[in-house]
Amino acid sequence: MAKVVAIANQKGGVGKTTTAVNLASCVAAFGHRVLLVDLDPQGNTTSGYGINKRTVEVGAYEILIDQAPVEQAIHHTSYKVDIIPSNTALAGAGVELVGLPSRESRLRKALAGINRNYDFIFIDCPPSLDLITLNGLCAADTVLIPIQCEYYALEGLSELLNTLKTTRKMYNKYLDVEGVVFTMYSARYNLTIQVVDQVKKFFGDKVFKAVIPRAVRLSEAPSYGMPVNYYDPAGKGTKSYMDLAAEFLKRNQK
Numbered sequence: 001m002a003k004v005v006a007i008a009n010q011k012g013g014v015g016k017t018t019t020a021v022n023l024a025s026c027v028a029a030f031g032h033r034v035l036l037v038d039l040d041p042q043g044n045t046t047s048g049y050g051i052n053k054r055t056v057e058v059g060a061y062e063i064l065i066d067q068a069p070v071e072q073a074i075h076h077t078s079y080k081v082d083i084i085p086s087n088t089a090l091a092g093a094g095v096e097l098v099g100l101p102s103r104e105s106r107l108r109k110a111l112a113g114i115n116r117n118y119d120f121i122f123i124d125c126p127p128s129l130d131l132i133t134l135n136g137l138c139a140a141d142t143v144l145i146p147i148q149c150e151y152y153a154l155e156g157l158s159e160l161l162n163t164l165k166t167t168r169k170m171y172n173k174y175l176d177v178e179g180v181v182f183t184m185y186s187a188r189y190n191l192t193i194q195v196v197d198q199v200k201k202f203f204g205d206k207v208f209k210a211v212i213p214r215a216v217r218l219s220e221a222p223s224y225g226m227p228v229n230y231y232d233p234a235g236k237g238t239k240s241y242m243d244l245a246a247e248f249l250k251r252n253q254k
Contacts, residue, residue, distance in 0.1 A: 002035070002118040003252060004111065005178055006140035010163065011156025012127035014148040015183030015212060018222075019244075020124035021048035022237070023144075025227030026245035028080040032119040035074070036083045037107070039136050041093070043086035045124040049077050050225025056087035063110045064093050064135060065100070070110040079227055082118075094130040103131055104171050108139035120252075129163050137167045142178035146212075147199060149185055149192040157199070177206055179251070181244060185211040210243040 007020045020036060021044075028034040038045040039060055043053035053059075062068035063084065073084045097103045111121060125136040137143065143164060147153045168175050180203050186192055200207050212218075218237030221228040228237040 002033075002115045002121045003142070004115075004121045004123065004140045005142050005144050006123045006125050006136045007144045007146065008125040008133065008136065008160065009145055009147065009156060010127060010129055010159050011148075011153060014127075014153060014156070015146045016127065017042075017044045017048065017124055018218065019144070019146045019181060019183065019212070019241075020045050020122055021222070022218075022228050022241040023245055023248065024081050024120075024122045025079050025229055026238075026241045027120055027122075027249065029229055029242070030245060030249060032249070033117065034081045035114070035118045035121045036081055037111075037121065037123045037136075038084065038086040039090075039107070039132050040086060040124050040126045041091040041132070042126075043088075043090070044222065046083065046085035046087075047225060048222045048227065049075075049079060049081065049083050049085075051075060051077075051083065051085050053085060053087045056085045059085040059087040059090070060107075061087055061089040061093050064090075064106050064132070065096050067106065067110070070114055074114075079230055081227075090132070094132050097131040097135075104134045104138050107135040111139055129159075133163075134167065134171070137164070137175060138171045140172070140175060142176045144178040145180045146183045147180055147195070148183050149195045151195070153195060154198060177203070179203075179206045179208050179248075181208045181210065181212065183212040184214050186214055208244060208247055210240060210247050212240045212244070213237070215240075
């Protein structure tokens, strides 16, 4: 059975999608079977694997709204990662879900049919609290939280924790925090150290030791439709995500 990990933060611009794209690829590089679900209507995870969301006929939207067979939505990539892509229709799914039965658990039911085909399923959630994000959280076993090292990230974190508390209470009582990973990290700034200290006080050993630095190649990789470990195999972005993947896998040894 696959472990399902939602990658979420209600604040945008924290490296959530970058982490989804590259952590999934690096975990797959260690030999694990990985599925990546793009629940973000922006579709950046989809394009990060070289797929044009405008040409996707069956993707996350069709699973959530039409309950299309999940197998039809899976794209096999050349990067050892399978992906359920986003498409342009997903932007309206949050409104359409309101009137549907089992509106918060439709993704969970879809993934149940393919759970045994993978070791890990990663879900890239939108940077907002709506029924699309709720589907991601209800389908997940744990939540991985990327945090940018800046003051406003702490405000977004408190909002996310309230969301997780509500989700546990109403929909998914087993949902746990996988961990916190620092992104756009630079030890040269005092603010970075302050944010790290504050988060470590709250989360303790849930904070990953691996951190993701600012790196030009890491920012360039999505424009080429490639995870960073394929675009720049020897770069510091690849090293940091491979370190994160190794630490993630060590925590999840069966």
